[in-house]
Amino acid sequence: xxxxxxxxxxxxxxxxxxxxxxxxxxxxxxxxxxxxxxxxxxxxxxxxxxxxxxxxxxxxxxxxxxxxxxxxxxxxxxxxxxxxxxxxxxxxxxxxxxxxxxxxxxxxxxxxxxxxxxxxxxxxxxxxxxxxxxxxxxxxxxxxxxxxxxxxxxxxxxxxxxxxxxxxxxxxxxxxxxxxxxxxxxxxxxxxxxxxxxxxxxxxxxxxxxxxxxxxxxxxxxxxxxxxxxxxxxxxxxxxxxxxxxxxxxxxxxxxxxxxxxxxxxxxxxxxxxxxxxxxxxxxxxxxxxxxxxxxxxxxxxxxxxxxxxxxxxxxxxxxxxxxxxxxxxxxxxxxxxxxxxxxxxxxxxxxxxxxxxxxxxxxxxxxxxxxxxxxxxxxxxxxxxxxxxxxxxxxxxxxx
Ligand SMILES: Cc1cc2nc3c(=O)[nH]c(=O)nc-3n(C[C@H](O)[C@H](O)[C@H](O)COP(=O)(O)OP(=O)(O)OC[C@H]3O[C@@H](n4cnc5c(N)ncnc54)[C@H](O)[C@@H]3O)c2cc1C
Numbered sequence: 001x002x003x004x005x006x007x008x009x010x011x012x013x014x015x016x017x018x019x020x021x022x023x024x025x026x027x028x029x030x031x032x033x034x035x036x037x038x039x040x041x042x043x044x045x046x047x048x049x050x051x052x053x054x055x056x057x058x059x060x061x062x063x064x065x066x067x068x069x070x071x072x073x074x075x076x077x078x079x080x081x082x083x084x085x086x087x088x089x090x091x092x093x094x095x096x097x098x099x100x101x102x103x104x105x106x107x108x109x110x111x112x113x114x115x116x117x118x119x120x121x122x123x124x125x126x127x128x129x130x131x132x133x134x135x136x137x138x139x140x141x142x143x144x145x146x147x148x149x150x151x152x153x154x155x156x157x158x159x160x161x162x163x164x165x166x167x168x169x170x171x172x173x174x175x176x177x178x179x180x181x182x183x184x185x186x187x188x189x190x191x192x193x194x195x196x197x198x199x200x201x202x203x204x205x206x207x208x209x210x211x212x213x214x215x216x217x218x219x220x221x222x223x224x225x226x227x228x229x230x231x232x233x234x235x236x237x238x239x240x241x242x243x244x245x246x247x248x249x250x251x252x253x254x255x256x257x258x259x260x261x262x263x264x265x266x267x268x269x270x271x272x273x274x275x276x277x278x279x280x281x282x283x284x285x286x287x288x289x290x291x292x293x294x295x296x297x298x299x300x301x302x303x304x305x306x307x308x309x310x311x312x313x314x315x316x317x318x319x320x321x322x323x324x325x326x327x328x329x330x331x332x333x334x335x336x337x338x339x340x341x342x343x344x345x346x347x348x349x350x351x352x353x354x355x356x357x358x359x360x361x362x363x364x365x366x367x368x369x370x371x372x373x374x375x376x377x378x379x380x381x382x383x384x385x386x387x388x389x390x391x392x393x394x395x396x397x398x399x400x401x
Contacts, residue, residue, distance in 0.1 A: 002193050005032045005167075007363065009201040010174045010188070010211070013044035014150055014349055015341050016203030017157035018356025019363075021078070024164035026364055031166045032195065034188070036173035039158050040151040042205045042280075044349065046317025047150035048228060048265050050243050050254060051350040052090040052142055053114045056105060056390035056401045059376050060326075063354050065114050070353035071148060074156070079163055081156035084149030086257045089141065089242035091124065096137040097395045098247060104392055106140050116142045130237055130305045135248050147243055147254050150349045157356070174200075177215050177338075185337030201339045201363060206280040206320035208328070208342035215335045219328065220382055221320045221343040223280040224272050226265060227287060229295045230313040231306055233260045244302070247397050251298045261312055264299045266291065269398055272321060283318045319346040324387035329355065329377035331362060339363050340379065 007028055009020045012035025020033040035041065051071055053064040074083040094102045102118070109116050119141045121133040133139070162168045169190075176189035177200060188195045204211045208221035233255070240255035241262070250268035255261065275288050292314045300306055322328065325345040332338040341359050344351070361371045376388060394401050 004196045005030045006197065007199045007201065008032045008034060008174070008188050008195055008197045009203055010034050011042070011203035011205060011207075012039040012154070012158060012168070012170065013042050013203065013205050014040070014154045014157065014352040015205070015344065015355055016201070017154050017161060018352045019201055019203060019341060019359045020166045020168070021157050021161035021164065022356040022360035023363065024161050024166045026360060028360070028364060031161075033158065033161060033166055033168045034172045034174050034190065035168075035170045038170050039168075040154040042207070043318055043320065043344070044150045044154045044205075046228070046315065047349045048252070048254060048263050049084075049147040049150045049349055050090070050245075050252060051085065051148055052145040052243065052245070053109060053116070054090070054092050054105070054140065054142065054245065054401070056101070056392050056394065057388065058108065058112075058391075059373050061109055061114065062112060063351055063373070065112060067351050067354040068144060072144070074353075078156060079160045081160055083153040083156055086146045086148070087144055088146040088240060088255070088257070089143050090145035090245065091242055092140045092245045093133065093136045093248055094138050094394065095135060095248045099138040101392050101394055102138050102140055114142070115144045116140055128241060130241070130303050131244070132302055132304050145243065148349070153349070153352065157352070179215065179335065183335055185335060198337045199339070199363065200337060201341065201359070203341050205342060205344070206283070206318045208320055208340070210279060210281070212340070215338065217332065217334065219340075219342065219379075220323055221328070223277040223283060224319045224321045225275040225277065225283065225286060225288060225316045226319050226346060227291045227295060227314065227316045229264050229292050229299070229311060230315075231262050231264070231296070231299060231309045232312045233262055233306065234309055235260075237305055246298070246302055247394050247401070249298045249301060250396055251295060253299060253302075262299070262303075262306070264295050266295055267397055269325075277318075280318060280320070285316060287314060287316055319344075321345045323382065324389070326388045327377055328379050329359060329374045330379045332379060
């Protein structure tokens with residue numbers, strides 16, 4: 001061992017960067033953030049970045065609401081750095097079978113303070129004439145929601161962490177975790193040196209299964225390819241539009257603020273087994289056949305004005321997906337010194353600031369009502385057969401909401 005750290009955070013995505021930053025804010029000693037390649041090398045480099053509070057589970061809605069507030073005050077809160085956040089508004093569209101669920105959720109979300117309301121499809125069509133809502137029965141609107149830039153946010157969080165003393169090391173993979181005879185963490189192996197530490201925070205996203213295998217754990221986190229189609233809107237419709245979450249056609253789309261591009265992604269869970277990879281390292285930016293054409297058709301159905309609009313780009317990123325589409329946020333008792341924040345299943349970006357806050361306090365032993373919320377996301381839920389389920393659920397989107 002030739003170096004010592006109090007805490008080593010592994011994985012330079014938005015989650016690892018947020019946790020490292022919040023640790024630094026609480027004077028946690030020497031904190032290292034290790035990234036195997038460059039910051040935002042994984043999911044955080046490719047995310048569409050939608051930030052909304054509309055969740056079916058009350059704890060997730062609460063966490064998303066707390067995070068949304070942090071995105072609104074991001075620059076003031078985090079040393080002047082910018083997350084690329086645009087509060088362009090967010091619409092949720094549902095069909096007849098989900099009207100009662102939407103109404104109940106809007107009421108619940110209003111009671112916790114979220115700025116959300118129901119809008120009639122006719123009123124939305126009058127406001128946004130490019131939308132075809134012929135198969136939509138009800139709509140909710142969150143005016144304060146929108147989108148941010150996941151890579152920009154990751155770099156902002158990491159830069160602020162570095163300003164506060166975190167040693168951010170890119171091109172530094174954690175190659176091995178050292179344990180003593182009791183299974184307690186004693187260090188981390190990197191290509192150039194060993195780092196002696198008693199505390200490791202696993203934030204490796206879709207690499208979670210591979211990472212935890214080395215300490216004898218089986219994390220049910222499957223790397224899944226998520227596709228994005230980018231369409232260039234015509235000059236007549238150059239103005240950016242709000243985010244749309246389409247729970248009828250199981251897709252989501254948003255506009256860039258500074259280019260005439262609309263980005264659409266898939267939220268149909270039936271595709272995920274088909275897009276699964278054996279290992280996160282197998283991901284090479286591949287696109288599975290057929291899905292981009294289908295996403296394009298879904299966009300044209302919802303926005304007929306884009307009929308002649310060219311596809312500017314198709315690309316993919318990777319999600320780390322758990323069986324209930326919820327992350328693992330825990331202290332791992334079987335490996336003393338190991339903490340995990342992985343498996344965000346395609347919705348981790350919006351939660352990253354609040355996860356940084358809560359996980360840092362869990363690591364520092366500062367238990368309070370906020371940190372207690374993390375128990376919902378304990379690793380043992382998979383062995384207990386206690387997967388996270390929402391009291392209310394949409395008929396098609398299922399756990400993805
Ligand atoms: C196409 C797409 C659209 C999305 N849309 C949204 C959205 O609209 N809203 C939303 O909230 N979320 C969205 N997401 C999900 C969101 O981007 C992720 O949940 C989030 O970025 C996860 O961040 P992370 O830090 O956990 O993981 P990652 O960003 O994957 O970071 C993990 C990091 O760990 C590093 N690493 C792995 N192994 C090691 C090792 N041994 N040593 C050192 N480093 C290692 C990797 O290189 C990587 O940089 C989307 C994702 C994709 C791909």
